[in-house]
Amino acid sequence: MRTIMITGPGGSGRTTVAAATALAAARQGIRTLLLGTDPTDTLGAVLGAATGPAPVEIAPDLTAWRPDPAAGFRDDLTALQDHATAALDLLGAPRLEPEELTPLPGAAELATLRALRDAALAETHDLLVVDLPPVPHALALLALPEELRRYLCRLLPSERQAARALRPVLGRLAGVPMPADWLYETAGRLDLDLAAAAAVVADRDTTVRLVAEPTPAGSDAVHTAVLGLALRGLRPDGLIANRVFPDGHEEGWLAGRIAQQRKAVDEWGTPYDVHTVPHLGHDPRGADDLAALGVPGVGAGPARVEWPVGDRLAEDGVLVWHIPLPGAVREELDLVRRGDELVVSAGRFRRIVPLPSALRRCTVEGAALRESELRIRFAPDPGLWPAAR
Template sequence: MRTVLITGPGGSGRTTIAAATALQAARQGKRTLLLSADRTDTPGAALGKPTGPTPADAEPHLTTWRPDSGEDFRDDLLAFQERAASALDLLGATRLEAEELTPLPGAEELALLRALRDAATADTYELLIVDLPPTPQALALLALPEQLRRYLSRLLPAERQAARALRPVLGRLAGVPMPTDRLYETAARWDLELAAVAAVLADRTTTVRLVAEPGPAGTDALRTATTGLALRGLRADALVANRVLPDASPDTWLAGLAAQQRKALDEWRGTYEVCEVSHLGRDPRGTDDLTALTVPGAGQAPRPVEWPMTDQLATDGVIVWHIPLPGAIRDDLDLIRRGDELVVTVGPFHRIVPLPSALRRCTVQGAALRDGELRIRFAPDPELWPQER
């Protein structure tokens, strides 16, 4: 199944483009699911049929789904209370009831990730269109599975389960209950769920589609989005330039806006595969308006993506690690090696990357940002590499 993640700056029309893309694919005969976490149900307004908390048919071959983050949050928190009952009783905590629970910030994103995993593994659809939040929130959302898995592995390492026979003794010595098997089982289940989401995002058939309105603000937002996606190992397969005005207009004010848009479009074509979507003169509502929007097809085979890429050993014995970071600025780049990990920070984006086993036995000799790539030089550590005889 092909997965297309659609995002863009707030107000760029990304949800409408997602609905139009899904409708176009469905009318071409592809079994398509449009997945969205938009709390105002913009996809439903665009399609002329409300979306709900369970998958429902909107048209032949087209299914829509807007997960209910409130229900998922209540179920998860109540289940956690049950699993942590002994610790809560020890602390004298008062249990929360289902009726008093309301979703906390972030619940919508977690519900969307869970729905993304379920939809991608259901083997029911040929195409999954995901209406992501605006770009800053979308990039944080895409980073979440990897970050949470790392937190779990640090807080509850799987190898500690080997000491389960000693827990009663340790509990008596410490005077407090020790983590139970159920806690580790829960952590393992969460890790599997997060790994499934990460696998969907890392799949070579998963791509990102950016939506932006041509202009200076759109250009700045795209540059930031491209860098953030690259740091996550993702790429945009197309850029939808939305609400493009006609070139010829007797109105000098509209003509000036159109000229500004054309300048931005010319700049974008040097970096992206651009698809122009004309301004309808109104907010699209209903399938007739969505059909009038010409959006890029979602069926083409994506190019494989490698991140990061490691060169072969150079003649001077140095290994060069290439990390694609298009749009990155040298002054916004920070690089730290911490043990067997590399901490890469680009502007507001941050990622901790485990080093391959070969590079763990090397020392960092330097790094440079060239042609949209971060190139890190590693020299083998003589004390860790086998010596030739």
């Protein structure tokens, strides 16, 4: 299944563009699921039909779905209490009833990840269009599956499950209850769910489209988003310049705004595939307005961002890891190696990535930012590297 994720600065019209993209695909006969992440029904307002926690058919080949984070949170916590009954009784803690549970921060993000997983596993649609939150929250959401899996692995590593037979003995010796099987089983199910969501984000058929108004603030947001996406190995397949004023108004009070828009679009057109969407003079509502926007089609999407390791052992005695980071600033880059992982910080973004197997047996010799690419040099560790024959 192809997935198109749409984000942009707050107020840029990303929900409208997401709805128009989904509608255009459905009219091409592509079975499309439009997933909304806004707790308010802005998606329904744009479509002219209410959306909710159950998928709703909006038009032929077009289904809209806005997951309810409160329902998922109640179900998950109720199930956790059922598993932990013995521990709660031991502590004398009363059970929480579903009616008194309200979502905690992060519940909406987990509901979105669950929806991504369910949509991918259902295989009932050919295209998934996701109306992501604004750029900063969208980038955090895309990073969440990988980060949560890393934390889960550190807290409950799989090798600990090998000691299941010893837990009753250890419990009697220590005098306290040891983690029960259900805890590891729950962690295993959660890891599978997160892996499924992470697979959707990392899939080669998943692309991201950025929506922004062509203004100086929009340009800053686009450059920030591109850098954040690059650190996650993603490249936008297009940039939607939204609410562009039509020609013929170059004189008068709109002249300055139109000149500003044209300058921004010209600048964007150098590194990105830019598509302009006209300003209709009102907020688009319903199928006719969405069709009038003329958003780009599904397309093939860009090639996946690769982080190759170059072999320069013969020439310079090093291996070079190439990490594309368009828009990165040298003064805002930071690298820290922690065992077999590398912590890469670029501006406000940070990612902890496992080293490729060959680089785990090397030491870091240095790094440089050249041509929007971070190049990290690794020298083989004589104590770990195979001896030459």
